Amino acid sequence: xxxxxxxxxxxxxxxxxxxxxxxxxxxxxxxxxxxxxxxxxxxxxxxxxxxxxxxxxxxxxxxxxxxxxxxxxxxxxxxxxxxxxxxxxxxxxxxxxxxxxxxxxxxxxxxxxxx
Numbered sequence: 001x002x003x004x005x006x007x008x009x010x011x012x013x014x015x016x017x018x019x020x021x022x023x024x025x026x027x028x029x030x031x032x033x034x035x036x037x038x039x040x041x042x043x044x045x046x047x048x049x050x051x052x053x054x055x056x057x058x059x060x061x062x063x064x065x066x067x068x069x070x071x072x073x074x075x076x077x078x079x080x081x082x083x084x085x086x087x088x089x090x091x092x093x094x095x096x097x098x099x100x101x102x103x104x105x106x107x108x109x110x111x112x113x114x115x
Contacts, residue, residue, distance in 0.1 A: 007033055019061045021054035 031044035055062040
C-alpha cells in the first residue's frame, strides 16, 4: 500500500524522526521533498551532510542506516552462482533457467533465412 498523506507523517520514517537526529533528518527530508532542482535534492547537500554527521555521532541508534554495502561482503562470504542457484525454490529455478536460456541461446538474426 502506498502512503498518501503528508510524507513527514509516514510511519516508514518514524524511527528516523524520533531518534537523536530527528531534527536534522526532518530538515534534510523536507528540503529534498521541496527541491525544485533538476537533480532533485542537489540543493540540500548541506542539510544531508549535517544529518549524516549526526547519524555518525549516534551509531547506537543509526548504525543500521550507516552500514556500507561493502561491509556485508566482509561479514558474509560471497556465494557463487551455483550456491545461489541451489538455494532457489523449484519455481525460481525454472524462471532463472528460462531467463538464462533467453539471454544465452539466441539464434543469430539470419538463422531462419532460407538459403
